[in-house]
Amino acid sequence: MLSARDAAGNEITTERRALGEGVEPFSCIGCGNGVSFVAAFPRELDGKPHTVKAFFRLRPKTEHKENCVYLVDKKVAVLASKSVGLVESLKNGQYRFRLVTIDREPDDKVHTAPAPKIKPGGKEGRPSPQFEPSKSRRLAAYLSTAKRVARLRAACESDESIKDHLQLVFSNEVVSWNDFYYESERFLAAFAWVGNVANSFPIALQGRVRNVVTRSTAKGVFHVLNLKSVKAIPLSSDPTIGESGEASVWSRQAEWLNRFQEDDEVLAFGHWKQARQKPVRLPTSVASFKGFLNREISMWLVFSTQIAKLSEID
Incomplete structure (x- = not known):
């Protein structure tokens, strides 16, 4: 709570x-x-x-009353009632939400590297993803449900609180909540996951807005919402290097991102990519690390509804 x-x-x-x-x-x-x-x-x-x-x-030896909205199973049932045809009822109070592939990002990938099909040592490839028509009403309803699912998880104390009530599935495979939902503290885990899957399903990131900026490039003007970065931790292969993580959301539409302010807590749902590898950056002042390696992931907005303030999701 x-x-x-x-x-x-x-x-x-x-x-x-x-x-x-x-x-x-x-x-x-x-x-x-x-x-x-x-x-x-x-x-x-x-x-x-x-x-x-x-x-x-x-408190110990206490449970929510039967009609309490904070009972996770009750909240999942309410979510299902708002998402007819999208959240499937199973048995014993369990439900299932199927992840589907949102239309791919535009061809102008000015800030991300091409995603490889399979990386050595990465996870086993999944079957071909499911596609949803980009302009259909069903996709709009799906995005609303996906945000409710992520909002419900955000209100829980951990993955354990929800996994027995709501199952995630992609291409007929059960998806771990740990692989689907990432708070800002786990941006590095999201970076690693994005780089290790062949056919990625959309994932949800929760974080606070650092700023919204405009970038002019040879391929046009882009609007970028940056989330606050993760505090650097020792790199596993070299503890003298600090490893940190950042996430950003890109769009050609200014109005899709300019409505957000610094420190707004947001949920962004979609297909994320690793940014191009950057060299280790030397510290500009006295620091605990001799250098910093910043891991970046980014997402193109295909629809404005892929990102929302956490407080505005019903």
């Missing part, structure tokens, strides 16, 4: 509580049962340091 009710009746978000706001005890906004605040803490994920964001969780 990302917010709770405090003793004074006010809704307190995890960000506000981390700043010391709110009066204990806290309770679930949905059912009133007691919850406690868990501050952000470090852990290892994908072999790299990772920060688990702060959240509210139920």
Whole structure:
């Protein structure tokens, strides 16, 4: 849970509580049962340091009441009711959402390297992806559902909270939530995954906006939304080099990206590519690393609805 009710009746978000706001005890906004605040803490994920964001969780030996909107299974059922024909009901309260390929990015790949079909040591190739007509109403509905799916995961404490209730499938293969959903702390994991699959399915990235800029190139004017970068960590092959990760969203349409402001928390869903390899950058001031290697992934917007503020997704 990302917010709770405090003793004074006010809704307190995890960000506000981390700043010391709110009066204990806290309770679930949905059912009133007691919850406690868990501050952000470090852990290892994908072999790299990772920060688990702060959240509210139920107190020991407590469960959400049956009609509480924070019951994950109830929220998945609501999602399914809003996504008729797109979220399939299985058995025992389980549901399935099929990932489909969104139309490919434009031919003007000015900022990304061509994606290889198979990389040595990468994951086994998947069957040919499914395609969806680019202008159909069904694709618009699919994108809305995909954002709801990612928003639901964003509200959960971890992949474990949702995986038993909602299954992801692509080309008849079950997809791990760990391979589908990436918070900003896992941009490096997203970079690695994007470079190791033959036929990539669309994935969801959650992050905060750093800026929106305009770039003029020989192939035209592009508008770019940059997400805030990941703090550098030691490179596995050379701990004296700091490895960091960044993600950016590209479009020819200014209005698709200029509506976002710095620090907006957004979800971006689509096909991501690794940017061209850049050389190690020397530090400009005193630093803990002798050099920095920045890993970049980027995505072309085919539709404006592929990116949205987290707070605006119903």
